[in-house]
Amino acid sequence: MSGYFVQLIVGTRPEAIKLAPLAHALAAAGVAPHLVLTGQHPGLRAADHGLGGLPCEELGCAGIEDPVEHAALVAAALASVLVRRQPDLVIVQGDTSSALGGAMAAHEAGLPIGHVEAGLRSYDRAMPWPEEGNRIAIDEIADLLFAPTPGAAANLHREGFSGTVHVTGNTGIDALHATLATLPRATHKLAAVGAALNIVVTCHRRENWGPGLGSLAVALVTLAAEGCAAIEVVLHPNPRVAEVMHLLFAGQPGICLSLPTSHPAMIDRLRRADLVLSDSGGVQEEAPALGVPLLVLRDKTERPEAIACGNAILVGTTTGKVLSEVRRLHADRAALAAMARPALPFGDGRSAPRIAALIRAWLIEQDRPQVARRRA
Template sequence: MSGYFVAFVVGTRPEAIKLAPLAHALAAAGVAPRLILTGQHPGLSAADHGLAGLPSIELHCPGLEDPLAHAFTVARKLSPHLDLDPPDLLLVQGDTSSALGAARAAHSQNIPLGHVEAGLRTHDRTMPWPEEDNRVAIGKLAQLLFAPTPDAATNLDREQCEGSIHVTGNTGIDALLATLASLPAVSPRRARRASAPLDIVVTCHRRENWGAGLTSLAAALLELGGDGTAAIEVVLHPNPCVADIMHSLFAGQRGISLSMPTTHRAMIARMRRADLILSDSGGVQEEAPALGVPLLVLRDKTERPEAVACGNARLVGTSTLRLLQEVRSLAADRSALARMARPAMPFGDGHAAPRIAAIIRRWLIDQDMNAARRRA
């Protein structure tokens, strides 16, 4: 395998978290990983996410503009690098504008593309926008499609994607389990009396919830924190547009504390201590079931229905009335809360990265052999 290399495109913190296990698995399999940092999340540190020491380039494309314009900028700035030193495979993860821009650049220069976390769908282009369009478009361009679940693979089959589809599990679970192994052990959660406030962690950042969604969420949290139903910690998002709004809504309010954006390790440590999580994050939807922490999903539709199907999550949106009903119901019925707290692993067993690495290694060998036959 000497001489083969795979380029990883990373624009956001979730991409870094989920691609780091795969970069290490590929290196262990003898395939050299290289890193392309788009800059979508300015200040993203490769070292903070287990990607230190990899050869890398930076495109300096902060994601502060329109997402479609950002994808175009990423494609434009990445293309000269791909032309100068084309990888044997370019890998993108998920559905960001960085991933879409990189996929388009690879396609335009005839560079093979692999899509990690392929096949997630809400089947609604507006929820989320533009992510649903992004992942559909990337799926049509990729030669290798790594679906985290059978349902995701079925979506790709139905769309008649031409790339080869592989059900691998989600590399985010690999990252979660590795993080848990590095944390101190915790005592089993004890049953709490029905009158005790719920310990709730909240994150909210998706574009579909900007404006009315955040306002109605705030109304519910202020009431729940104010009447003693819950002790609420709101973890701010790195996006300053969202963080500033959340700070203005919650700073100094009774029963609510604000936390600055934190590391993945610190966030996992905080989540596992919670009685309940409220979040619109895709990563949290994957992690909460594995941690055995009940989750209320702050969205009307989700591309991760497996979390709901296994009983660990409920899809509730951001309606103030609905949120008050759901949280107060769980606060009053601790047995229902306990049933949601049974750990489940709908998104994989923590071995997705070595599975994907093995598939990529085999694919590279096959591509090399096929090329040799054509030359003979």
């Protein structure tokens, strides 16, 4: 073992899913991973995501309505942990308030920062808010910037940040491959021409709270009534969003509400769907890899690669746009089939060992000046 250890900041289920492959890859590379669970998603357990047994500290900072305040709470709670532990590197993933709080605390403590999933940009701080601002703020202070795609790396180079940029792929695809290996093999054929499409829906982004969810609901109820779609709406763990979904869809013919589910169960749902409607960043990465057509329920996306490869279409939540696209794909099965060809714009499933090797090499390089000074 090298004696190096890194602190991984985990606040949400997507962070746990995407950092689990990296934690294992770091351990295999001789760099010890230690966890900090911020508590942003209450009930999140390391063991549920293959992270059990790792050294772990819990901050107890449950998510609150104001994400800016939550980031500050995480930073304050984490400060003493970092000062006491003095990790060789602090790793944050994505753009949550936990990730921002973790980066802020590390920066204040004078510790180096690695940002997994760096460089994503919608170039609109309101879409999504606060995530767009969070990821920019993290990229500004990170020492190692692990960009999932060449496009994300180009964003970072264009903005001129001081951190070292590496194109690595997205660890979410590693997690997807690992999950698929645990599921029974499944073959899926698109619904026959004229038959109702099997549609899976998720929607939780703040930008869609209120009018967005309302206009989407009108479209889904209409599609179900027309008989061109059998719709499953998978509820989000956020109770505020779930409550609104219940009010909009409970008892509507042709629409089934499902409780929040595990990552493997969600992947199984996605791979069996004819069409997915979602505003989730993770689903935008997973759908192309699974070969599942996706309508993105957002007006802008920081993952344009899913659109460029032909697996996804940006539709927003406007009733007319959602209706027209679903009706078009219901009528034109050739167009739907063209969107169902698997693609890997977000990586080859080996991103975690790639990042782990880069981290180990960087840590060794940081040690060399100290060794040289001691020898002198």
